[in-house]
Amino acid sequence: MTKKNSDLHLDIRGDDREVAVIRLTRPAKRNALNDALILAIRDTFDHLPASVRAAVIDGEGDHFCAGLDLSELSERDAGQGLMHSRMWHAALERVQYGPVPVIAALHGAVVGGGLELASACHIRVADDSTFYALPEGTRGIFVGGGGAVRIPRLIGAARMTDMMLTGRVYNAVDGERIGLAQYLVPAGTAFEKAFELARRIATNAPLTNYALMHALPRIAEQPADQGFFTEAMMAAIAQSAPEAKDRVRAFLDGRAAKVQKA
Numbered sequence: 001m002t003k004k005n006s007d008l009h010l011d012i013r014g015d016d017r018e019v020a021v022i023r024l025t026r027p028a029k030r031n032a033l034n035d036a037l038i039l040a041i042r043d044t045f046d047h048l049p050a051s052v053r054a055a056v057i058d059g060e061g062d063h064f065c066a067g068l069d070l071s072e073l074s075e076r077d078a079g080q081g082l083m084h085s086r087m088w089h090a091a092l093e094r095v096q097y098g099p100v101p102v103i104a105a106l107h108g109a110v111v112g113g114g115l116e117l118a119s120a121c122h123i124r125v126a127d128d129s130t131f132y133a134l135p136e137g138t139r140g141i142f143v144g145g146g147g148a149v150r151i152p153r154l155i156g157a158a159r160m161t162d163m164m165l166t167g168r169v170y171n172a173v174d175g176e177r178i179g180l181a182q183y184l185v186p187a188g189t190a191f192e193k194a195f196e197l198a199r200r201i202a203t204n205a206p207l208t209n210y211a212l213m214h215a216l217p218r219i220a221e222q223p224a225d226q227g228f229f230t231e232a233m234m235a236a237i238a239q240s241a242p243e244a245k246d247r248v249r250a251f252l253d254g255r256a257a258k259v260q261k262a
């Protein structure tokens with residue numbers, strides 16, 4: 001299945017139509033995110049086909065995403081700016097807390113709102129051409145797409161403060177080192193790696209994927225005592241699923257793969 005929605009392209013792939021490939025297709029503007037594109041992201045995650053178990057998001061052209069479409073910025077007053085930021089929050093919430101894990105395949109510029117979008121994804125695969133920046137500071141504005149919440153959780157508030165105060169740009173190697181991406185791959189191969197990971201993730205028990213997307217980030221924010229309790233509840237629900245029992249039995253019977261040395 002292929003669907004073209006303005007500057008967003010959705011393709012459903014895999015033998016069981018289990019992977020959604022979502023591509024920003026506005027390369028002439030470096031995939032800058034205007035309102036229509038943000039709303040298209042929201043709507044796409046709201047209406048993924050039921051067969052989909054994992055998603056990949058990437059960008060056409062030389063860059064993943066140049067962030068907020070700055071040409072729309074000057075037209076907003078304070079109230080409209082507030083609503084605009086809340087619209088981004090709602091859309092990126094659908095990415096982080098949507099139906100399936102999302103892998104961002106990064107290359108070129110991952111800047112401003114582009115980094116906010118990437119940070120809402122569950123896994124980031126960056127190729128050697130990737131660079132990260134938060135030029136909001138230089139532009140006299142502030143992050144508004146959830147970056148102030150999500151980015152410090154990846155790299156710490158001190159590093160984000162430095163990026164915004166000084167305009168510091170991280171290259172692909174340093175970005176992986178500080179936690180902006182979990183995978184670093186040769187130039188031109190981020191999509192391939194992300195797709196491979198998506199297919200692998202799609203074979204997990206759906207309840208395990210759900211727990212990792214919806215329970216883990218909440219547990220990580222809870223005080224330890226509450227976190228331990230929530231963890232126990234989630235563990236009990238996950239292991240009571242018939243699929244979990246089948247998978248454990250398969251291992252004990254020698255029918256499932258062992259963990260291989262890295």
Ligand code: 1HE
Pocket residue numbers: 028029030032033062063065066067068069070071085088109111112113114134135136139141142143144145
């Ligand atoms: C844009 C945008 C954009 C490019 N909004 N039009 N983001 C930024 O501050 C990053 C701004 N962009 C750049 O620094 C560079 O464009 C890139 C490093 C990403 C790419 O450079 P390059 O040399 O490949 O492309 P270019 O020549 O700069 O741009 C090509 C076209 O895309 C050009 O338009 P044209 O009509 O002259 O061809 C650019 O104007 C256009 N373009 N980026 C609008 N961002 C929820 S709050 C989030 C707040 C933010 O994200 S602030 C950070 C915004």
